[in-house]
Amino acid sequence: MIQRSLLRQPRVASRGIQAQSRAPMTRSHFPPVRISQPLLRIPQRWQSTTTEASGTEKAEASAMKAAQSEANEEDSVKKELEAKNKDIIDLKDKYLRSVADFRNLQDRTKRDVDTARNFAISRFAADLIESVDNLDRALGTVPESTLSKSETNKELVSLYDGLKMTERILMQTLKKHGLERFDPAEAGEAFNPNLHEATFQTKVEGKEDGSIFMTQQKGFLLNGRVVRAAKVGVVKNS
Structure with a gap:
């Protein structure tokens, strides 16, 4: 028994050696390799720098995008405000123009109404002027000397007074109603082509040139407008 155990021990030992020779080699069989400290730090620094740079670029890109989006939003808001301001200005101009047109229409209508009211009797006045002239001529035919003899010509004086x-x-x-008669010779007016019609010119001592010394036919005004110009004689000494 002792011999068998002794014999088995070498076999077991040889089997153990063979098993060790056949087993794959692992990291534990190699001696640890020590890398110097600078070689380990260089890749770490390069990796951290690139990471930081990429992060900074991303942050800058995002910031630029945000700023661009804000600028675009501001531009759109400005355009909308400008469009609204333009619309408001256009509406204000239209309102002011409509108000001005309405006021002009009111003034024009009022002026037309006043003109129609003031000169509505212009034709009637022109026809009535002849009757007034005939009445004036009838009064002018009676001499003042006849009127002074009131005892002998009572009927004529009464008729004249009437x-x-x-x-x-x-x-x-x-x-x-706005119709007035004027006699330029009584007032000693100067000749005015808008109011007077010169029928003749002559020399008159003691009066200036262009003055009226005689009225052949009296003139009429209707609310300041000439219905008929006065026919007059004008002084011309030169």
Whole structure:
């Protein structure tokens, strides 16, 4: 028994050696390799730098995108505000123009109404002027010397006074409606082509050139507008 155990021990030992020779080699069989410290730090620094650079670029890109988006939003808001301001200005201009047109229409309508009211009787006044002229001629045919003899010509004096009163009332009534008669010779006016019509010119001592010394036919005004110009004689000494 002792011999068998002794014999088995070498075999077991040889088997153990063979098993060790056949087993694959692992890291434990190699001696550890020590790398110097600078070689380990260089890749770490390069990796951290690239990582930081990429992160910075991304941050800058995102910041640029955000700034660009904000700028685009500001531009769109500005454009919208400008468009709204333009619309408001256009509406204001249209409103002011419509108000101005309405006021002009009111003024024009008022002016037309006043003109129609003031000169509505222009034709009637032109026809009535002939009757006033005939009444004036009738009064002018009576001499003043005849009127002074009141005892002998009572009927003529009464008739003359009645016609004179009728003329005065008629002229007052016409004046209320804007029709007035004017005699430039009585006022000593200068010749005005807008109001007067010169029928002849002559020399008159003691009067200036262009002054009116005689009225052949009296003129009429309707609310300041000439219905008929006065026919006059004008002084011309030179």
